[in-house]
Amino acid sequence: MDEQLEIILTGSDREAAWAPMLLERLALAARATRERTGLPLSGPLRVVTHESLWQLRRYLGSSLSHVVAVARPRQREIVLLRSVLFSQGQPDQMRTLVHELTHLAIGWNLARPLPAWLEEGLCMMVAGQAGARYDLRVTAAGALGGILPLARLEDSLLMGGDLQSLAYAQSLSVTRFYLRRTLEGQDSPAALLALLADPARGPGMIELLWDPFYRDALEAQWRSSYRTIWNWLALLSGAGLLWALMSLLFLAAWWRKRRMSRLKLERFAAQEAMDAEWGMNSHLPQPESDDDDEPWEEDER
Numbered sequence: 001m002d003e004q005l006e007i008i009l010t011g012s013d014r015e016a017a018w019a020p021m022l023l024e025r026l027a028l029a030a031r032a033t034r035e036r037t038g039l040p041l042s043g044p045l046r047v048v049t050h051e052s053l054w055q056l057r058r059y060l061g062s063s064l065s066h067v068v069a070v071a072r073p074r075q076r077e078i079v080l081l082r083s084v085l086f087s088q089g090q091p092d093q094m095r096t097l098v099h100e101l102t103h104l105a106i107g108w109n110l111a112r113p114l115p116a117w118l119e120e121g122l123c124m125m126v127a128g129q130a131g132a133r134y135d136l137r138v139t140a141a142g143a144l145g146g147i148l149p150l151a152r153l154e155d156s157l158l159m160g161g162d163l164q165s166l167a168y169a170q171s172l173s174v175t176r177f178y179l180r181r182t183l184e185g186q187d188s189p190a191a192l193l194a195l196l197a198d199p200a201r202g203p204g205m206i207e208l209l210w211d212p213f214y215r216d217a218l219e220a221q222w223r224s225s226y227r228t229i230w231n232w233l234a235l236l237s238g239a240g241l242l243w244a245l246m247s248l249l250f251l252a253a254w255w256r257k258r259r260m261s262r263l264k265l266e267r268f269a270a271q272e273a274m275d276a277e278w279g280m281n282s283h284l285p286q287p288e289s290d291d292d293d294e295p296w297e298e299d300e301r
Helices: 011-015 019-037 053-060 090-109 116-127 132-143 161-182 189-197 202-209 212-237 239-280
Strands: 005-009 043-050 069-072 077-081
Touching (some): 019 043, 053 077, 090 189, 132 161
Protein backbone atom coordinates (compact mmCIF):
# COMPACT_ATOMS: atom_id res chain seq x y z
CA MET A 1 0.00 0.00 0.00
CA ASP A 2 1.21 3.53 -0.77
CA GLU A 3 2.89 4.79 2.41
CA GLN A 4 1.45 8.31 2.05
CA LEU A 5 -2.12 7.35 1.15
CA GLU A 6 -4.43 5.52 3.53
CA ILE A 7 -6.92 3.61 1.41
CA ILE A 8 -10.08 2.70 3.31
CA LEU A 9 -12.66 0.26 2.01
CA THR A 10 -16.10 0.94 3.43
CA GLY A 11 -18.99 -1.21 4.62
CA SER A 12 -19.12 -4.79 3.44
CA ASP A 13 -16.28 -4.13 0.99
CA ARG A 14 -13.78 -4.56 3.86
CA GLU A 15 -14.71 -8.21 4.36
CA ALA A 16 -15.25 -9.15 0.71
CA ALA A 17 -13.13 -11.85 -0.90
CA TRP A 18 -11.85 -9.41 -3.52
CA ALA A 19 -10.83 -6.72 -0.98
CA PRO A 20 -7.09 -7.62 -0.88
CA MET A 21 -6.89 -7.57 -4.69
CA LEU A 22 -8.62 -4.18 -4.90
CA LEU A 23 -6.40 -2.68 -2.20
CA GLU A 24 -3.29 -3.94 -3.96
CA ARG A 25 -4.30 -2.46 -7.30
CA LEU A 26 -5.30 0.83 -5.73
CA ALA A 27 -1.87 1.04 -4.10
CA LEU A 28 -0.12 0.32 -7.40
CA ALA A 29 -2.28 2.89 -9.17
CA ALA A 30 -1.50 5.49 -6.48
CA ARG A 31 2.24 4.99 -6.97
CA ALA A 32 1.88 5.26 -10.75
CA THR A 33 -0.20 8.42 -10.40
CA ARG A 34 2.33 10.06 -8.11
CA GLU A 35 5.21 9.19 -10.45
CA ARG A 36 3.45 10.35 -13.61
CA THR A 37 1.98 13.57 -12.23
CA GLY A 38 4.67 14.58 -9.76
CA LEU A 39 1.87 15.48 -7.34
CA PRO A 40 1.63 14.03 -3.83
CA LEU A 41 -1.22 11.81 -2.72
CA SER A 42 -1.56 11.68 1.05
CA GLY A 43 -4.10 11.28 3.80
CA PRO A 44 -7.19 9.07 3.98
CA LEU A 45 -9.06 7.98 0.85
CA ARG A 46 -12.45 6.30 1.07
CA VAL A 47 -13.27 3.73 -1.60
CA VAL A 48 -16.95 2.90 -2.05
CA THR A 49 -18.11 0.20 -4.46
CA HIS A 50 -21.53 -0.65 -5.86
CA GLU A 51 -22.66 -3.69 -7.78
CA SER A 52 -25.24 -1.98 -10.00
CA LEU A 53 -25.48 1.31 -11.83
CA TRP A 54 -28.77 1.98 -10.09
CA GLN A 55 -27.06 1.73 -6.66
CA LEU A 56 -24.23 4.02 -7.80
CA ARG A 57 -26.70 6.59 -9.12
CA ARG A 58 -28.69 6.57 -5.90
CA TYR A 59 -25.52 6.99 -3.84
CA LEU A 60 -24.30 9.94 -5.93
CA GLY A 61 -27.73 11.46 -6.48
CA SER A 62 -26.98 11.54 -10.19
CA SER A 63 -28.26 10.07 -13.46
CA LEU A 64 -24.81 9.23 -14.80
CA SER A 65 -24.53 6.49 -17.40
CA HIS A 66 -21.56 4.89 -19.16
CA VAL A 67 -19.51 5.21 -15.99
CA VAL A 68 -17.07 2.88 -14.24
CA ALA A 69 -15.72 5.14 -11.50
CA VAL A 70 -16.19 8.64 -10.10
CA ALA A 71 -13.60 10.66 -8.16
CA ARG A 72 -14.85 13.11 -5.51
CA PRO A 73 -11.88 15.20 -4.31
CA ARG A 74 -13.83 17.23 -1.76
CA GLN A 75 -15.21 14.09 -0.14
CA ARG A 76 -11.78 12.39 -0.46
CA GLU A 77 -13.56 9.49 -2.09
CA ILE A 78 -13.61 7.24 -5.14
CA VAL A 79 -16.87 5.49 -6.06
CA LEU A 80 -16.53 2.35 -8.18
CA LEU A 81 -19.05 0.37 -10.22
CA ARG A 82 -17.79 -3.03 -9.12
CA SER A 83 -19.58 -5.13 -11.74
CA VAL A 84 -17.90 -3.25 -14.60
CA LEU A 85 -14.48 -2.70 -13.01
CA PHE A 86 -14.04 -6.38 -12.17
CA SER A 87 -15.06 -7.42 -15.69
CA GLN A 88 -12.08 -5.49 -17.09
CA GLY A 89 -8.63 -6.96 -17.56
CA GLN A 90 -5.91 -5.77 -15.20
CA PRO A 91 -4.43 -3.17 -17.65
CA ASP A 92 -7.85 -1.52 -18.10
CA GLN A 93 -8.49 -1.66 -14.36
CA MET A 94 -5.21 0.13 -13.71
CA ARG A 95 -6.00 2.80 -16.33
CA THR A 96 -9.39 3.39 -14.70
CA LEU A 97 -7.89 3.69 -11.20
CA VAL A 98 -5.01 5.93 -12.32
CA HIS A 99 -7.49 8.17 -14.14
CA GLU A 100 -9.59 8.65 -10.99
CA LEU A 101 -6.57 9.08 -8.72
CA THR A 102 -5.27 11.78 -11.07
CA HIS A 103 -8.55 13.64 -10.53
CA LEU A 104 -7.84 13.46 -6.81
CA ALA A 105 -4.23 14.60 -7.20
CA ILE A 106 -5.36 17.62 -9.25
CA GLY A 107 -8.17 18.48 -6.87
CA TRP A 108 -5.95 18.20 -3.79
CA ASN A 109 -2.91 20.09 -5.09
CA LEU A 110 -4.15 22.92 -7.32
CA ALA A 111 -5.38 26.23 -5.94
CA ARG A 112 -8.61 26.16 -7.92
CA PRO A 113 -10.45 23.82 -10.31
CA LEU A 114 -9.40 23.42 -13.92
CA PRO A 115 -11.82 23.57 -16.87
CA ALA A 116 -13.26 20.09 -17.28
CA TRP A 117 -11.78 19.60 -20.76
CA LEU A 118 -8.23 20.18 -19.47
CA GLU A 119 -8.63 18.07 -16.34
CA GLU A 120 -10.11 15.15 -18.28
CA GLY A 121 -7.47 15.45 -20.96
CA LEU A 122 -4.67 15.37 -18.37
CA CYS A 123 -6.23 12.40 -16.58
CA MET A 124 -6.47 10.51 -19.86
CA MET A 125 -2.83 11.22 -20.72
CA VAL A 126 -1.59 10.20 -17.26
CA ALA A 127 -3.67 7.01 -17.38
CA GLY A 128 -2.46 6.07 -20.85
CA GLN A 129 -5.91 6.47 -22.41
CA ALA A 130 -4.62 8.16 -25.53
CA GLY A 131 -4.94 5.71 -28.39
CA ALA A 132 -5.45 6.38 -32.09
CA ARG A 133 -9.22 5.83 -31.79
CA TYR A 134 -9.54 9.17 -29.98
CA ASP A 135 -7.73 10.96 -32.80
CA LEU A 136 -9.98 9.26 -35.35
CA ARG A 137 -13.06 10.30 -33.40
CA VAL A 138 -12.02 13.96 -33.46
CA THR A 139 -11.02 13.79 -37.13
CA ALA A 140 -14.37 12.30 -38.12
CA ALA A 141 -16.30 14.90 -36.13
CA GLY A 142 -14.26 17.72 -37.64
CA ALA A 143 -14.76 16.50 -41.19
CA LEU A 144 -18.53 16.20 -40.66
CA GLY A 145 -18.89 19.53 -38.84
CA GLY A 146 -19.69 17.94 -35.47
CA ILE A 147 -16.99 19.47 -33.25
CA LEU A 148 -18.31 20.64 -29.87
CA PRO A 149 -17.63 24.24 -28.77
CA LEU A 150 -15.03 24.29 -26.02
CA ALA A 151 -17.43 26.29 -23.82
CA ARG A 152 -19.69 23.22 -23.65
CA LEU A 153 -16.81 21.20 -22.21
CA GLU A 154 -15.77 23.85 -19.72
CA ASP A 155 -17.85 23.04 -16.66
CA SER A 156 -18.75 19.38 -17.09
CA LEU A 157 -18.33 16.80 -19.79
CA LEU A 158 -21.35 15.68 -21.76
CA MET A 159 -22.43 12.36 -20.39
CA GLY A 160 -24.26 9.68 -22.30
CA GLY A 161 -23.98 8.01 -25.65
CA ASP A 162 -22.04 9.30 -28.60
CA LEU A 163 -21.51 12.83 -27.33
CA GLN A 164 -19.66 11.51 -24.30
CA SER A 165 -17.08 9.71 -26.45
CA LEU A 166 -16.58 12.83 -28.56
CA ALA A 167 -16.30 15.02 -25.45
CA TYR A 168 -13.49 12.88 -24.05
CA ALA A 169 -11.70 12.57 -27.40
CA GLN A 170 -11.91 16.31 -28.01
CA SER A 171 -10.77 17.11 -24.47
CA LEU A 172 -7.70 14.94 -25.00
CA SER A 173 -6.90 16.61 -28.32
CA VAL A 174 -7.26 20.19 -27.04
CA THR A 175 -5.26 19.32 -23.91
CA ARG A 176 -2.38 18.02 -26.02
CA PHE A 177 -2.49 21.17 -28.13
CA TYR A 178 -2.50 23.42 -25.06
CA LEU A 179 0.27 21.42 -23.41
CA ARG A 180 2.62 21.63 -26.42
CA ARG A 181 1.82 25.29 -26.91
CA THR A 182 2.49 26.11 -23.25
CA LEU A 183 5.60 23.95 -22.91
CA GLU A 184 7.05 24.89 -26.33
CA GLY A 185 6.60 21.49 -27.92
CA GLN A 186 6.99 19.28 -24.88
CA ASP A 187 4.40 16.59 -24.25
CA SER A 188 4.66 16.13 -20.47
CA PRO A 189 1.56 16.26 -18.24
CA ALA A 190 3.83 16.29 -15.18
CA ALA A 191 5.63 19.44 -16.38
CA LEU A 192 2.34 21.24 -16.95
CA LEU A 193 0.92 20.10 -13.60
CA ALA A 194 4.06 21.38 -11.88
CA LEU A 195 3.36 24.83 -13.33
CA LEU A 196 -0.32 24.71 -12.44
CA ALA A 197 0.45 23.62 -8.87
CA ASP A 198 3.12 26.28 -8.38
CA PRO A 199 1.83 28.82 -5.80
CA ALA A 200 3.34 31.74 -7.73
CA ARG A 201 2.42 30.89 -11.31
CA GLY A 202 -0.41 28.40 -11.06
CA PRO A 203 -3.33 30.62 -9.98
CA GLY A 204 -2.70 33.08 -12.81
CA MET A 205 -2.47 30.31 -15.41
CA ILE A 206 -5.72 28.74 -14.21
CA GLU A 207 -7.50 32.10 -14.15
CA LEU A 208 -6.46 32.66 -17.76
CA LEU A 209 -7.85 29.25 -18.73
CA TRP A 210 -11.27 30.32 -17.46
CA ASP A 211 -11.18 33.59 -19.45
CA PRO A 212 -13.73 33.26 -22.31
CA PHE A 213 -11.57 35.32 -24.70
CA TYR A 214 -8.52 33.16 -24.07
CA ARG A 215 -10.60 29.98 -24.34
CA ASP A 216 -12.11 31.03 -27.66
CA ALA A 217 -8.70 32.04 -29.05
CA LEU A 218 -7.25 28.69 -27.97
CA GLU A 219 -10.13 26.83 -29.60
CA ALA A 220 -9.70 28.79 -32.85
CA GLN A 221 -5.99 27.96 -32.96
CA TRP A 222 -6.69 24.29 -32.23
CA ARG A 223 -9.32 24.12 -34.97
CA SER A 224 -6.94 25.83 -37.39
CA SER A 225 -4.32 23.14 -36.76
CA TYR A 226 -6.82 20.51 -38.00
CA ARG A 227 -8.60 22.52 -40.69
CA THR A 228 -6.66 21.24 -43.70
CA ILE A 229 -7.29 17.56 -43.00
CA TRP A 230 -10.91 18.24 -42.01
CA ASN A 231 -11.52 20.07 -45.30
CA TRP A 232 -10.00 17.27 -47.36
CA LEU A 233 -12.03 14.61 -45.57
CA ALA A 234 -15.18 16.69 -45.92
CA LEU A 235 -14.50 16.94 -49.64
CA LEU A 236 -14.11 13.18 -49.90
CA SER A 237 -17.08 12.24 -47.74
CA GLY A 238 -19.98 14.49 -48.68
CA ALA A 239 -21.57 16.58 -51.39
CA GLY A 240 -18.17 18.06 -52.11
CA LEU A 241 -17.09 14.73 -53.56
CA LEU A 242 -20.05 14.73 -55.97
CA TRP A 243 -19.21 18.22 -57.22
CA ALA A 244 -15.53 17.28 -57.49
CA LEU A 245 -16.38 14.19 -59.57
CA MET A 246 -18.71 16.20 -61.78
CA SER A 247 -15.98 18.78 -62.32
CA LEU A 248 -13.46 16.07 -63.17
CA LEU A 249 -15.88 14.46 -65.65
CA PHE A 250 -16.54 17.82 -67.28
CA LEU A 251 -12.81 18.50 -67.58
CA ALA A 252 -12.21 15.00 -68.94
CA ALA A 253 -14.95 15.46 -71.57
CA TRP A 254 -13.60 18.89 -72.55
CA TRP A 255 -10.05 17.52 -72.83
CA ARG A 256 -11.21 14.56 -74.94
CA LYS A 257 -13.20 16.84 -77.24
CA ARG A 258 -10.23 19.15 -77.66
CA ARG A 259 -7.92 16.20 -78.31
CA MET A 260 -10.26 14.76 -80.96
CA SER A 261 -10.47 18.16 -82.65
CA ARG A 262 -6.71 18.41 -82.69
CA LEU A 263 -6.39 14.91 -84.18
CA LYS A 264 -8.89 15.77 -86.91
CA LEU A 265 -6.94 18.91 -87.78
CA GLU A 266 -3.71 16.92 -87.88
CA ARG A 267 -5.26 14.31 -90.15
CA PHE A 268 -6.70 16.99 -92.43
CA ALA A 269 -3.31 18.70 -92.64
CA ALA A 270 -1.62 15.36 -93.35
CA GLN A 271 -4.12 14.58 -96.10
CA GLU A 272 -3.57 17.99 -97.71
CA ALA A 273 0.16 17.40 -97.61
CA MET A 274 -0.25 14.01 -99.30
CA ASP A 275 -2.51 15.48 -101.96
CA ALA A 276 -0.02 18.24 -102.64
CA GLU A 277 2.82 15.74 -102.85
CA TRP A 278 0.82 13.54 -105.20
CA GLY A 279 0.12 16.46 -107.47
CA MET A 280 3.80 17.30 -107.67
CA ASN A 281 4.62 13.70 -108.73
CA SER A 282 1.81 13.18 -111.33
CA HIS A 283 4.32 12.29 -114.11
CA LEU A 284 4.90 8.91 -112.54
CA PRO A 285 3.02 5.97 -114.07
CA GLN A 286 -0.35 5.38 -112.51
CA PRO A 287 -1.27 1.91 -111.28
CA GLU A 288 -3.60 -0.01 -113.52
CA SER A 289 -7.18 -0.09 -112.39
CA ASP A 290 -8.94 -3.35 -111.62
CA ASP A 291 -11.85 -1.94 -113.63
CA ASP A 292 -9.93 -1.94 -116.90
CA ASP A 293 -12.31 -2.75 -119.81
CA GLU A 294 -9.76 -4.97 -121.52
CA PRO A 295 -9.51 -8.44 -119.94
CA TRP A 296 -6.18 -9.90 -119.03
CA GLU A 297 -4.88 -12.29 -121.67
CA GLU A 298 -2.85 -15.30 -120.79
CA ASP A 299 0.45 -15.88 -122.47
CA GLU A 300 -0.06 -19.07 -124.52
CA ARG A 301 3.58 -19.68 -125.17
